[in-house]
Amino acid sequence: MPDYQPTPADKFTFGLWTFGNPGRDPFGEPVRERISPLRGVQKLSQLGAYGVNLHDNDLVPIDATPAERDRIVAEFKRALADHGVRVPMATTNLFSDPIFKDGAFTSSDPKVRAFALQKTMRAIDLGVELGAETYVFWGGREGAEVDAAKDPVSALKWMRECMNFLIYYVKDNGYNLRFALEAKPNEPRGDIYLATTGHMLAFIETLDDPSVCGVNPEVAHENMAGLNFVHGVAQALEMGKLFHIDLNAQKPGRFDQDLRFGSEDLKGAFLLVKLLEDYQYPGPRHFDAHAYRTEDEDGVWEFCAGCMRTYLILKEKVRRFNADPEIQGLLAEIRAGDAHLEGLMQSFSPDNARAIAALSIDRIGLGRAGRRYEKLDQLTIEVLLGAR
Amino acid sequence: MPDYQPTPADKFTFGLWTFGNPGRDPFGEPVRERISPLRGVQKLSQLGAYGVNLHDNDLVPIDATPAERDRIVAEFKRALADHGVRVPMATTNLFSDPIFKDGAFTSSDPKVRAFALQKTMRAIDLGVELGAETYVFWGGREGAEVDAAKDPVSALKWMRECMNFLIYYVKDNGYNLRFALEAKPNEPRGDIYLATTGHMLAFIETLDDPSVCGVNPEVAHENMAGLNFVHGVAQALEMGKLFHIDLNAQKPGRFDQDLRFGSEDLKGAFLLVKLLEDYQYPGPRHFDAHAYRTEDEDGVWEFCAGCMRTYLILKEKVRRFNADPEIQGLLAEIRAGDAHLEGLMQSFSPDNARAIAALSIDRIGLGRAGRRYEKLDQLTIEVLLGAR
C-alpha cells in the first residue's frame, strides 16, 4: 500500500485561520487557544504542506501600529524561510469588524466602501510582500437580510466599481497578482450577492479586465445550496477561470461546516480530485476547513494530516479508475463518437444545417438502448471502497 | 379598492403546458383531461391574458406527419387571431422522449445531439411562424446521475457547440429571435449542468454571439436551491440579459412544485415585482406553473386568474411602498451618498488610490451605527399585509 505521505510537491496549503480556529461558534465560546502563525508554519512544514494562506488580520491585528505590523511581518517571513513554507495566496478580512456589518464593497455607505478599499489595498501590499500570486475575494458580508433596503442592482454596481479599482491598483503597482473570487449563498448574511461560482463567473465578465480575475470555488459553499460542486468547478476550469480552490466537506442544506476534506460525500470528493488531476490543475490544493470543536491542538494536526492523506488516497483511486480495464471498456462504449455527425455539428453552415435536418435518426431505438450507468457507478463505488 | 382585472397591456402569458397539465406526478396518474390549446387560447383571452407560449410538442405531436402538423398549426393560428392572443415565446421539448434520457445537447451520443439539433431547428421554424421573438432553452435532461460517465467539461463543450450552431441558424434564416436560457439545479436529472441563472449567464459569455442570448430565470428553479431569486434576476437585468422570466412559487429544498404565483413567499414575490416594475422590465410576465392535482378544469382557470390577480395586487403594493413617506424617508437616510468619496472610488487613478489610502474613517463609530433595517422590513411587511 502507498504511504500517502504528503510533500510540498503536492501543493497542499492551509489558511492561518484554519489551524488557528479556536472552536468558537454561534452557541459557544472558544475551546482551544488560537494556534499562532509561527507555530502553524513549523507544524505544517513537518506535516508536508506546501504553504499557508492568510487574511491580513490573521497575521496583523486590525489596530496594529505600523511598527507592530512590520515587526510581526518580519518575524513571520523569517518563520516561512526557516521552514521552507510559501504564501501562495492572501486575502482581506472584510467581515469580522462591525464596520462591515452591512457589507464592505456593497455597503450603502460610501465611507464603508472607501474603508474596505483602503484596507484591501494595504492587504494586497502585504500579500505581495509575502509572495502571494493569487488574491482571494470572499465577500462574506456582501449580502442582505432586508432586500427592501438595498437595491441589488446598485449593490452589483458598487461591487464592480471596487473590483475595477483594485484591478487597476494591482496593475499600477506592477504586482504579479491574479484575483480569485469566491462565492457563498448565505451565512453570515441572510443571502449573499453572487451566490454561486456561476454567478461569480458571470460577474467577472463584466469587469474592466476579466483576464486577471478567476474564481475560488469552495466545496462547502456550493454544497450548502445543494449544487453539484464538480459541475461548477468544471465550468470554471473550462473557461480558464479556476485560479484557486478551497477544499473541505459539508452536508448540504445547512450551516457552513468546513469539515475535513473527504469526511463527507466520498464519491463527490473522488470526482473532484479526478477532475483536478485529469486536467492537471496546476494551483495549490487549499484546505479551507477547521477541526471539530471537540478537538484540542493535537486534534487540529490530526485534522490537517487527514485532509492531505485523504486527498492522496483519492488521487490513487483516480489512478486505479483510469487504469481499470473493465471501467475503461465501459467508458469507451459509452463515449463512442461519430466523426461524420460531429463534423456536421461542429460549425454551422447552411449545408450542415440541411444535412442535419435531413438525417433519419432512430428515435425509438436510441430511446430503448441502455447506457450501462448502473454498472459504471457500481464499479466506481467498488474502486472507492477498495473492493476492486 | 382597485379591481385587479388583467388586460393584455399587463403582458401576462401562460404556457400551453401550464393550463394543459393533467395532474400526473411521479406517484400518480392524470386527474383531468389535458385542456387543448384551442380551448386554452379562448379561455385565457377571456381572463385578460396577453399570450401563450409553447413547446413544439405541446401543439404538434412528435410523430405527426407534415400534413397533420400543418393542419394543427393553421387551426391554432386561427384561434390566436380570433381571440387576439399572441405567442411571444416558444421552446423545444428536449426532455419527454426516451431518446433524451441522457441529455439532448449534452448526450454522449452524437446521434442524439444531432436529433436534438434537428428537432430544435424545426421547432424554431414553428415558433417564428407563430410570431415568437424569444426562444427559450430549458435543458431539463442536460445533466447526470453518474458523473463518472460523462466528463462535465465535454458536456459544456457539446452544449456550446449546439447553441452556437443554432445562433447561426437563426441568423442565416434572418429570424428576429433572441435566445433565453433557463437554468435548473436538478430534477428530472440528479444534477443539471449550468445549475443556476448565474452559471447560465457565465456560459452565455462563452458563446460565439452573446448579444443574442439572455436568460429566462424561474422562481421555482432558483428556490429549489434555496437561492435568493431577486438577486439572480437583478444580476441578469443589470447585465442586460433578462430576456424572459418564469413566474411561479416554490418551497425551497424540494421537488419542483410550479405553484401559483404568489402562493408562497409573499415578500419574495413582492420584491420581484418591485424589481421588474421599478426597472420597467418590458417583456412578458410568463406564468410557468400549473394547478394543484386536486383541481378539475374550473380549478385550472382559478389558478390562471389567481396568478395574474396576485401580480396586480403586488404591483399596487409596490406603488404604495414607493409612495410611503415614512418608508421613503428611511430609505433616503439609509442610502445617503457622499459625492466626494464616490468620486474617488468611481475610477482608479494613483491620486485617488493615495487619497483613499490616506482617509481617516471612523471604524468604531460606523460599526456602532444602527441601520434601521428592522424598522424598514417591518414597514414592508405591513404594506404587504395591508396594515398601512
Add this chain to the structure above:
Amino acid sequence: MPDYQPTPADKFTFGLWTFGNPGRDPFGEPVRERISPLRGVQKLSQLGAYGVNLHDNDLVPIDATPAERDRIVAEFKRALADHGVRVPMATTNLFSDPIFKDGAFTSSDPKVRAFALQKTMRAIDLGVELGAETYVFWGGREGAEVDAAKDPVSALKWMRECMNFLIYYVKDNGYNLRFALEAKPNEPRGDIYLATTGHMLAFIETLDDPSVCGVNPEVAHENMAGLNFVHGVAQALEMGKLFHIDLNAQKPGRFDQDLRFGSEDLKGAFLLVKLLEDYQYPGPRHFDAHAYRTEDEDGVWEFCAGCMRTYLILKEKVRRFNADPEIQGLLAEIRAGDAHLEGLMQSFSPDNARAIAALSIDRIGLGRAGRRYEKLDQLTIEVLLGAR
C-alpha cells in the same frame, strides 16, 4: 384600522437572550452592547409584553459566587415586580461552555453528564424562584459530527436517564413545573439527536412520567429541515403536548436565523397563528429571535415591537378569514361529512368491516371531482394582502 397595540393579556414573552443578543456571529464580532436584563424588563414592559424568559447564565454568570448570584437575582426580582413582568419559562444553558462541546446529557463522559445535571438542578431552582411554570430543554450540543464515536442508542439512553432524574427532582421538590423539550436538526452540532418535534414527542413517551413533559416547537428549527411547522405543532397540540412555543422566522435549508416573527413565510405565519387561536392555545407566545446584526439598541426594540405587532395583525387576519362568507362557504363544501360512513369507520366491528368492504364507491367520479383548493388558497392570499 385596529391599533395592534400589545398588552400583557396577549401573553407575549421574550428571552433575555433575544434582546440581549449583541450581534456576534461565526464570522464577526459583537456590534452592540448586550442589553441588560434590567433594562430589558423595563423596555418590554413599556412595549406591552407579558414576560421574559431566561437561561440560568443569561442572568447569573456561570462562575458567580453564591452571594453574587443572590444579589443579581434579588435585583432582577425587584425589576420584575416594579414593571409587572412575569417569568413564565426558564431553561439551562448547556451549550456555551466548552465542557459541553460534545454534549451535556449525551456526553460520553459521565463527569460531563453529572455536571449538566448539577447545573440543571440549580437552574430549575432559579426558574422556580422566579415563578416559572414551564422549563424548556433545548439540547443544543446533544449531537455529533462523528457518529462512529458515539452510539446513538447509548446517547438516547443517557438523555432519558437525565430527563427521568430531573422529572423526579421536580416532583421531590414539589415544584409546579412542566418540561417542554425543544428539537433542532443541526447547528451547532453537525446533527442533533431527536431532530424534530416529532422525534421529541416520541422520546417523551418513553420517559418515566410522560404527563409532565411536552414540547416547545420553534418555527426556525423545523423550517431549517424544510418541514411544515404547522403540521408539527398540530400533532403536538392534538397529543396535548404543546406546552410552549418559540416564534420567529427562518428561510429553509440554511443556518439558524432567528428572524423577526412574520418576516418570512407570511402564509405559514398566518396558518400558525390560526392554529394557536382557533384551538385557544393558552400559553405564552414566546419570541425566540433577535434583531439583525445591522441594528443598534433602537433596532432591537423595533424588532421586539415588530414581532408582537405582526402577530396581532395576523390574529386579525384569522378573524377575517373565519368570518369571510365566501371562504367559509367553500370550506363547508370541502369539509362536508357523511354521518353514515363516519359512523362505520369510527370504531371497528366485524359488521362495520363487512359494510365497508361491501360499499360501492364511485372511484372514477371521485377522482374527477375538483376540490377548489386553488380558489381557497387564492382567497387566503387575498385576505393576507388586505385585498379582501
Add this chain to the structure above:
Amino acid sequence: MPDYQPTPADKFTFGLWTFGNPGRDPFGEPVRERISPLRGVQKLSQLGAYGVNLHDNDLVPIDATPAERDRIVAEFKRALADHGVRVPMATTNLFSDPIFKDGAFTSSDPKVRAFALQKTMRAIDLGVELGAETYVFWGGREGAEVDAAKDPVSALKWMRECMNFLIYYVKDNGYNLRFALEAKPNEPRGDIYLATTGHMLAFIETLDDPSVCGVNPEVAHENMAGLNFVHGVAQALEMGKLFHIDLNAQKPGRFDQDLRFGSEDLKGAFLLVKLLEDYQYPGPRHFDAHAYRTEDEDGVWEFCAGCMRTYLILKEKVRRFNADPEIQGLLAEIRAGDAHLEGLMQSFSPDNARAIAALSIDRIGLGRAGRRYEKLDQLTIEVLLGAR
C-alpha cells in the same frame, strides 16, 4: 477478497415496483417495459435475493375482476414456490389513483376514506395470503398543498381512526401481521403529515394498540429533509419499533431519488449497516429504489446486484472497523465510564441528587480536553476506502 455474493440468508428483498419501474418521471415518458412480477421473481432468485414485496396493484390491477385476481395470484404463488422466493412484506397503493389525490385516510371526504379502508382490507388479505408478516403504510397522499383547506388536527384524527380500524381488522382475522409506518416529508404532496420517522413514532403511541405498530424508515425520505438517518433509525430501534427498513440513497434537499443503495453518502451507508449489524436487526434488508432512467433491463439487474453487493462490502467494513485495534483503542478511551457517577445518575433519590449537587467537577479542564474525533473519523474513512 471476499466474493460478496448474496444469499437468501442475507435477507435482501426488493419491491415489485423497484425492478418494475419503467423509468417514467415528471418530465418524461417510460423508457423500458415494466418487468413483470414473474420475471422479477425468477431473476432475483438467481441474484441471491430472499424475497419480494408488493403493493396490491403491483400484482393485481385496480380494476381486475375477482377471477382475474385469483388467476394472477395463483400464478404468482407458483413462481414464488418455484424459485424459493418469499413475500415478507406487503402494502397498499393509496396514491396512484386519482381518487386519492387529496389523501386516502386523511381525505376530507368520508367516501374516499371508506374506499381507502376497503382497499386496504382487501390488500391485507392478499398480503397475508402471500405470507407477509409485515404490512407497510406509506401515506404518500396524506398531506396538503393548501393548509387552509384541511385542519391538520382533523387529518391526524382521521388517520388514527383508520389505523385503529385496521389494527382491529387484523386481530379480528387472527392474522400474524405487524404494521410498519413509513414517513416522508413531501412529494408527491407539498407537505406530508407525520413528516419523519420521529413524527410517526410519536403518532404510533396514540394508537389503540401501539404494540403491533412500528416504523419503516427510508434512507431517501429522511435525507430529503437533510436529517441524519442513522439517528432516526437508532431511535426506532431503541424503542423496539424498527419493524422494517427501506434502503436506498438520496442527495439531500431535493426530489425523491430512490438511488441504488450505497451510491451516495458512503459514510452514512456504512454507519447504517453498522447499526443494523451491531444490533442484529433481524428483519429483511429491503431495497426501495430503482434503476436510473438511462437503463434498460440489463441495467435494472445491475442495479439490483449492486444494492446487495454494496451492503455486503459495507458489512465487511463493519467487521474490520470492529476488529481494528487502533480504532477500538480510541473508542475505549472515548467511552471510558465512571461507575460511581453512573450509579448516582441511574436512578433518582434525594441522596443521589444531593451527591450530584455537591460534586466538584473540573469544568475548565473538561472543556480543554480533546476528544480525538478527527483521528477516529479519519480512521473510519480509511477503513471505508480500503486504506487500512
